[in-house]
Amino acid sequence: MKHTPDFSTAAWRKSSYSDGGANNCVEVADGYPDIVPVRDSKAPGGGVLVFGASSWSAFVYGVKGPA
Numbered sequence: 001m002k003h004t005p006d007f008s009t010a011a012w013r014k015s016s017y018s019d020g021g022a023n024n025c026v027e028v029a030d031g032y033p034d035i036v037p038v039r040d041s042k043a044p045g046g047g048v049l050v051f052g053a054s055s056w057s058a059f060v061y062g063v064k065g066p067a
Contacts (some may be wrong), residue, residue, distance in 0.1 A: 007048050008036055014041060 010029035023039035036056040038049045051059070 004034060005035070005037070005050075008039060012039065012044070 007029060011031070012027040012029050012049050014025040014027050027041050029037045029046075034053050036051045036053055038051060038056075040046060
């Protein structure tokens with residue numbers, strides 16, 4: 001049986017790439033080992049997508065490119 005983390009008390013933060021847009025933001029929550037919870041800021045009570053930390057890092061690298 002898989003355990004689903006409780007995200008009800010998560011501290012969500014908006015993407016730094018949101019450009020201050022009030023309604024077009026991706027939010028992530030820190031503090032969950034090995035996973036990255038992601039949600040749509042337009043629907044904070046909606047579903048949460050959960051990505052493995054390495055998969056999320058690869059996605060961010062793909063968006064930002066090499067530093």
